[in-house]
Amino acid sequence: MKTIMVIADGLGGRPDDTPEGTCLEVANTPTLDSLVDRGTAGLMHPIKPGVRPGSDTAHLSLFGYDPEKYYTGRGVFEAAGIGMDLGKNDVSFRTNFATVDSDGKISDRRAGRISDGQEELEEALSELTSKKYPDVEVRFKTSTEHRGALSISGEDLGGNVTPTDPHELGVPIPQAKGLDEESIKTAEVLNEVTDQAREILESAPINVKRRKEGKLPANAILSRGAAKYPDVPSVEEVYGVSASVVAAGALYIGVAKVVGMDYIPVDGATGTVDSKIINKAKAAIRELEGGKDVVFVHMKGTDNASHDHNAEAKVKFIEKIDETFAWLDDNIDWNETHLSFSGDHTTPIRYGDHVAEPVPVMIVGPNVKTDQVEMFDEYTAMHGGLGTFSGQLLPITLSYSDQLKKFGA
Amino acid sequence: MKTIMVIADGLGGRPDDTPEGTCLEVANTPTLDSLVDRGTAGLMHPIKPGVRPGSDTAHLSLFGYDPEKYYTGRGVFEAAGIGMDLGKNDVSFRTNFATVDSDGKISDRRAGRISDGQEELEEALSELTSKKYPDVEVRFKTSTEHRGALSISGEDLGGNVTPTDPHELGVPIPQAKGLDEESIKTAEVLNEVTDQAREILESAPINVKRRKEGKLPANAILSRGAAKYPDVPSVEEVYGVSASVVAAGALYIGVAKVVGMDYIPVDGATGTVDSKIINKAKAAIRELEGGKDVVFVHMKGTDNASHDHNAEAKVKFIEKIDETFAWLDDNIDWNETHLSFSGDHTTPIRYGDHVAEPVPVMIVGPNVKTDQVEMFDEYTAMHGGLGTFSGQLLPITLSYSDQLKKFGA
Numbered sequence: 001m002k003t004i005m006v007i008a009d010g011l012g013g014r015p016d017d018t019p020e021g022t023c024l025e026v027a028n029t030p031t032l033d034s035l036v037d038r039g040t041a042g043l044m045h046p047i048k049p050g051v052r053p054g055s056d057t058a059h060l061s062l063f064g065y066d067p068e069k070y071y072t073g074r075g076v077f078e079a080a081g082i083g084m085d086l087g088k089n090d091v092s093f094r095t096n097f098a099t100v101d102s103d104g105k106i107s108d109r110r111a112g113r114i115s116d117g118q119e120e121l122e123e124a125l126s127e128l129t130s131k132k133y134p135d136v137e138v139r140f141k142t143s144t145e146h147r148g149a150l151s152i153s154g155e156d157l158g159g160n161v162t163p164t165d166p167h168e169l170g171v172p173i174p175q176a177k178g179l180d181e182e183s184i185k186t187a188e189v190l191n192e193v194t195d196q197a198r199e200i201l202e203s204a205p206i207n208v209k210r211r212k213e214g215k216l217p218a219n220a221i222l223s224r225g226a227a228k229y230p231d232v233p234s235v236e237e238v239y240g241v242s243a244s245v246v247a248a249g250a251l252y253i254g255v256a257k258v259v260g261m262d263y264i265p266v267d268g269a270t271g272t273v274d275s276k277i278i279n280k281a282k283a284a285i286r287e288l289e290g291g292k293d294v295v296f297v298h299m300k301g302t303d304n305a306s307h308d309h310n311a312e313a314k315v316k317f318i319e320k321i322d323e324t325f326a327w328l329d330d331n332i333d334w335n336e337t338h339l340s341f342s343g344d345h346t347t348p349i350r351y352g353d354h355v356a357e358p359v360p361v362m363i364v365g366p367n368v369k370t371d372q373v374e375m376f377d378e379y380t381a382m383h384g385g386l387g388t389f390s391g392q393l394l395p396i397t398l399s400y401s402d403q404l405k406k407f408g409a
Numbered sequence: 410m411k412t413i414m415v416i417a418d419g420l421g422g423r424p425d426d427t428p429e430g431t432c433l434e435v436a437n438t439p440t441l442d443s444l445v446d447r448g449t450a451g452l453m454h455p456i457k458p459g460v461r462p463g464s465d466t467a468h469l470s471l472f473g474y475d476p477e478k479y480y481t482g483r484g485v486f487e488a489a490g491i492g493m494d495l496g497k498n499d500v501s502f503r504t505n506f507a508t509v510d511s512d513g514k515i516s517d518r519r520a521g522r523i524s525d526g527q528e529e530l531e532e533a534l535s536e537l538t539s540k541k542y543p544d545v546e547v548r549f550k551t552s553t554e555h556r557g558a559l560s561i562s563g564e565d566l567g568g569n570v571t572p573t574d575p576h577e578l579g580v581p582i583p584q585a586k587g588l589d590e591e592s593i594k595t596a597e598v599l600n601e602v603t604d605q606a607r608e609i610l611e612s613a614p615i616n617v618k619r620r621k622e623g624k625l626p627a628n629a630i631l632s633r634g635a636a637k638y639p640d641v642p643s644v645e646e647v648y649g650v651s652a653s654v655v656a657a658g659a660l661y662i663g664v665a666k667v668v669g670m671d672y673i674p675v676d677g678a679t680g681t682v683d684s685k686i687i688n689k690a691k692a693a694i695r696e697l698e699g700g701k702d703v704v705f706v707h708m709k710g711t712d713n714a715s716h717d718h719n720a721e722a723k724v725k726f727i728e729k730i731d732e733t734f735a736w737l738d739d740n741i742d743w744n745e746t747h748l749s750f751s752g753d754h755t756t757p758i759r760y761g762d763h764v765a766e767p768v769p770v771m772i773v774g775p776n777v778k779t780d781q782v783e784m785f786d787e788y789t790a791m792h793g794g795l796g797t798f799s800g801q802l803l804p805i806t807l808s809y810s811d812q813l814k815k816f817g818a
Contacts, residue, residue, distance in 0.1 A: 064459055367423045367757070367766075369787055385788075387452060387797025395459030399765035406763060407456065408463025408476060409483040409634065 001366070001401030002337040003241075003294045004284050004328070005394055007062065008321055009055060009252075010303030011343025012359035012378060016350055018311045023302075023349070024360065024377040026311075027318035031326040032362075032376040035339065039364030041373040042386025044393060045356070046345050052356040055303075058344035059255040061391030063296075064239075065232060072159055073227025074251070079149035081254025084141050086229050090151045091159040091186050094225040097121065097146040097218035098165075100198065104172050109165070110146040111218035117206040118142040121218060124204045128196055130189045138193055140221070143250055150223050152189050158182030159228030164194050166222075173198075173220060183226075190223060197221045234260025235294070239395060241403055244287040246280045247271075247298035256296055264295075273301035273317045281324045285331050293403065294394070306347035314349065338365030340397040358388060367400045410775070410810030411746040412650075412703045413693050413737070414803055416471065417730055418464060418661075419712030420752025421768035421787060425759060427720045432711075432758070433769065433786040435720075436727035440735040441771075441785040444748065448773030450782040451795025453802060454765070455754050461765040464712075467753035468664040470800030472705075473648075474641060481568055482636025483660065488558035490663025493550050495560060495638050500568040500595050503634040504549070504557040506530065506627035507574075509607065513581050518574070519555040521625035526615040527551040530627055533613045537605055539598045547602055549630070552659055559632050561598050567591030568637030573603050575631075582607075582629060592635075599632060606630045643669025644703070648804060650812055653696040655689045656680075656707035665705055673704075682710035682726045690733045694740050702812065703803070715756035723758065747774030749806040767797060776809040 013022035020026050045051070046058035047067060056077050057067035079092035086092060099108040125140040128150075136154035143149065160183040164176050176191050178184035198220050201207060207217035235243050237260070244264050245256030248271030253263050266283045268276030277299050284295040299321060305313035325341075332339060342361035345354045360381035362373075371385030382388075389396070398404050422431035429435050454460070455467035456476060465486050466476035488501035495501060508517040534549040537559075545563035552558065569588040585600050587593035607629050610616060616626035644652050646669070653673050654665030657680035662672050675692045677685030686708050693704040708730060714722035734750075741748060751770035754763045769790035771782075780794030791797075798805070807813050 367425070369424055369766075369791075371788075371791060385452075385791040387791070389454075389458045389797065392457070392459035395765065399459060399461060402760050402762075402764060404459070404461035404765055406461050406463050408466030408480060 001403060002288045002333070003397050003401060004288070004297060004332070004337065004339050005294065005397060006297045006299065006339070006341045007059070008299045008302045008318070008341070008343050010306045010345055010347030010354065012346030012357060014346070014348035014350070014357070017348060018315070022378050023311055023314040023318055025379065027315045027322070029318060029322040029376060031322045031329055032341070033374060035325060035329065035364045036362045036376040037374045038370060039362050040368050040371050040386050041360065041362045041376065041381040041384030043358040043381050043388045044342055044361040045358045045388070045390040048390040050356055052354055053345040054354070055251055055344055056255055059252060062344060062393045063235065063259050064392050064395040065259065070230045070232045072230045073225050075149065075225035076227035076229055077251050077254030077258060078225065079141070079151055079254065080257045081250030081252070082141055082143040082149055084139065084149055084151055086151060087153070088229050088231065089155060089157065090153045090229045091157050091161070092227055092229070093150045093190070093223035095140070095148040095150050095221045095223045096165060097148065098220045098222045099216040099218065100173065100220040105170050106166065106173065106220070107169060108216050109167070109169065109222065112216035113145050114218050115145060120206045121201070121204065124200050125197060127200060128193050130192055132192060133185065133189060136189050138189065146218070148221070150193065150221065152186055152193070156182055157186045157228070159186065159226050161187045161190060161226040163224035163226070164190065164222055165224040173222065176223070186226070194221065194223065230258065232259060235394070236260055238405070239398055239403060240405055241293035241398065242291070243294035243296060244292050245296045245298070246283045246287070248275060249298065249300050252298040261296060271300040272304055273313050275299070275301055277320060277324050278327060281328050288337065302343065303347055306349055307352050309349050309352045311349045334365065336366070338363060338397050338400050340393055342393060361386060361393065363397055363400065365400060410812060411697045412806050412810060413697070413706060413741070413746065413748045414703065414806060415706045415708065415748070415750045416468070417708045417711045417727070417750070417752050419715045419754060419756030419763070421755030421766060423755070423757035423759070423766070426757060427724070431787050432720055432723040432727055434788065436724045436731070438727060438731040438785060440731045440738055441750070442783060444734060444738065444773045445771045445785040446783045447779060448771050449777050449780050449795050450769060450771045450785065450790045450793030452767040452790050452797045453751055453770040454767045454797070454799040457799040459765055461763055462754040463763065464660055464753055465664055468661060471753060471802045472644065472668050473801050473804040474668065479639045479641045481639045482634050484558065484634035485636035485638055486660050486663030486667060487634065488550070488560055488663065489666045490659030490661070491550055491552040491558055493548065493558055493560055496562070497638050497640065498564060498566065499560045499562045499638045500566050500570070501636055501638070502559045502599070502632035504559050505574060505631045506555040506557065507629045507631045508625040508627065509582065509629040514579050515575070515582065515629070516578060517625050518576070518578065518631065520627035522554050523627045524554060529615045530610065530613065533609050534606060536609060537602050539601055541601060542594065542598060545598050547598065555627070557630070559602065559630065561595055561602070565591055566595045566637070568595065568635050570596045570599060570635040572633035572635070573599065573631050574633040582631065585632070595635070603630065603632065639667065641668060644803070645669055647814070648807055648812060649814055650702035650807065651700070652703035652705060653701050654705045654707070655692045655696070657684060658707065658709050661707040670705060680709040681713055682722050684708070684710060686729060686733050687736060690737045697746065711752065712756055715758055716761050718758050718761050720758045743774065745775070747772060747806050747809050749802055751802060770795060770802065772806055772809065774809060
């Protein structure tokens with residue numbers, strides 16, 4: 001038995017998303033409607049009622065991991081998501097390349113959204129090291145544009161460290177502070193490394209060149225989202241299944257990797273409304289055919305459009321998802337595959353950020369008890385056979401394919 | 410106010426249980442339908458959505474005890490269920506009488522399902538003792554056929570011990586290992602006792618006789634399900650109610666006894682589809698008339714039939730439950746009694762083992778808000794007034810009879 005779990009980021013909406021209702025109500029979704037007609041629906045609180053989810057905490061919860069227990073911070077997922085190989089001794093941070101002026105004050109938090117030269121910068125920063133604590137290892141990796149990740153690795157390092165990104169301009173880079181005993185050393189290393197990066201980057205050839213071209217130099221790194229690697233069992237250990245992740249955003253790839261899923265890169269997957277999501281569907285089917293039990297597919301465009309207050313783009317992206325599901329419907333082996341579909345949170349158009357209201361969810365496949373729901377949106381899903389529940393979407397889906405381990409005897 | 414809580418083990422099913430649907434849909438259940446028409450229905454996740462329940466963890470959860478917090482293992486319930494008097498220093502195991510050949514290898518895990526002589530074997534094993542740790546007490550008790558329980562009692566003994574039952578043939582009895590510091594001593598005693606039992610049983614007169622008769626000797630005990638006695642408050646302490654358990658299976662009797670219910674034996678209650686469950690209903694009414702607040706009645710036949718992939722037997726047993734409920738309906742004092750009915754998990758016919766899908770549930774009696782549900786099965790219950798919830802069936806029922814203690818002030 002196989003499982004495809006598709007999460008459209010920020011899928012849920014509110015009545016005033018458009019004059020005619022939520023984007024899911026307005027979008028023309030013949031395939032989603034057909035699927036839910038053959039399956040069962042419900043409303044899912046990504047974490048629990050009244051908890052406003054982040055994307056990272058929500059995904060942990062959807063995979064069946066209580067974020068209250070396992071969430072340590074975002075940095076570890078960003079770092080894992082861009083391909084850093086992390087272990088239990090790592091404390092990881094998201095970083096930005098930034099521009100600091102001659103007075104030492106931050107003048108641009110994204111170094112003019114630097115678009116090339118990342119390899120050179122990464123190479124230059126491979127020298128980063130802690131002089132005070134030679135047993136501590138420091139690693140840096142760039143991602144897209146100004147984005148990157150930093151990892152500080154050593155025995156008993158705490159992850160409770162304040163950011164060096166002040167989220168404002170015209171101020172110096174703040175000193176990191178350790179908020180508990182074990183995190184003081186981590187903060188010291190982060191401060192050492194932040195100073196070193198300033199020196200290395202100030203004189204880096206790429207920045208000399210950027211200045212000449214009138215561009216802002218990437219002469220500092222700002223770090224935030226400190227997170228100790230979580231002590232989390234893999235999906236293989238918890239459920240006894242092998243799993244892959246098909247996604248474009250580093251955060252989602254990272255959460256999935258940390259719970260033991262294999263990352264499958266896909267051509268044209270961009271994490272935006274323009275993403276070639278059909279390629280994600282094709283990759284998912286390939287992974288199942290290749291022997292994986294579970295594929296988690298993440299689609300980001302719904303959330304981007306919501307954050308941009310763009311109902312039209314969200315409706316259009318939902319219709320693109322619907323077309324992708326039409327292909328999936330034709331290519332899934334329905335005798336042995338379950339498809340579950342939901343969002344990781346509600347992102348209404350007007351508010352443009354995550355809210356705690358539940359998200360519609362559907363599960364289709366063998367053993368599912370079909371209900372009366374024939375269309376897929378926030379209103380119809382209220383009446384679905386899954387009722388209203390919190391997180392746990394992966395194990396709930398796995399139950400139908402007899403793939404859960406028993407708790408007790 | 411009085412409460413009867415009836416659990417039909419493995420009651421829930423799946424759409425393909427029979428060509429016409431789940432066994433509950435197919436069974437002719439006029440009384441269950443009449444009861445749910447006068448009461449309220451819902452779907453219950455025995456533990457929580459996406460968690461595949463064991464019978465022991467599920468019953469803890471139905472009684473309102475979080476198994477994540479209280480569950481230590483199955484052995485303690487089996488031992489309590491067959492009548493061992495246990496306390497906080499006990500580490501208990503389920504045991505099998507087995508046959509070990511002259512090479513010391515296990516040739517039958519059930520000693521030919523030994524059907525008599527259990528008293529003699531128990532008597533012989535009353536000598537079991539730890540020579541290495543004279544402060545530790547060892548007790549053994551037989552149950553039906555090859556089944557029994559072992560308890561090792563002493564200060565600070567851990568219950569995290571690997572089994573000596575390898576669940577395979579042709580191998581020697583494995584050494585038990587303690588998986589944490591406190592459990593090393595427990596494992597040592599278990600290994601001592603396993604060796605002693607081999608010697609005692611090898612020369613026991615009953616085994617000499619069995620060999621002469623060409624029967625397999627019960628010349629070893631295999632232990633599994635190690636469990637420290639859980640630090641669990643009684644239903645009297647938690648809810649302020651007195652309670653009895655009417656059941657045949659040792660496991661269910663054991664869980665109920667551990668939470669402080671009095672065990673009431675019933676003639677003809679066998680824990681199979683042939684059980685005289687009407688006698689359980691009569692015993693329940695007697696207990697309430699005798700002054701008890703709550704009676705928990707367990708019926709096992711539904712689960713046995715499901716594990717045997719026998720839909721016909723499951724349907725028939727559900728119809729027998731329905732007849733029993735007809736008697737109950739006539740004999741319950743409805744002015745002051747609540748009846749709740751559900752399963753401890755779903756056991757579909759084809760899969761034949763527990764799955765995580767929710768189970769239909771009903772509550773009938775004073776103060777219950779009746780809903781639109783007029784028939785009792787997995788589909789109708791989706792629309793019930795109880796909605797979809799997790800465990801807690803006993804306290805939910807007790808609320809209607811004003812018998813819960815307040816949390817807070």
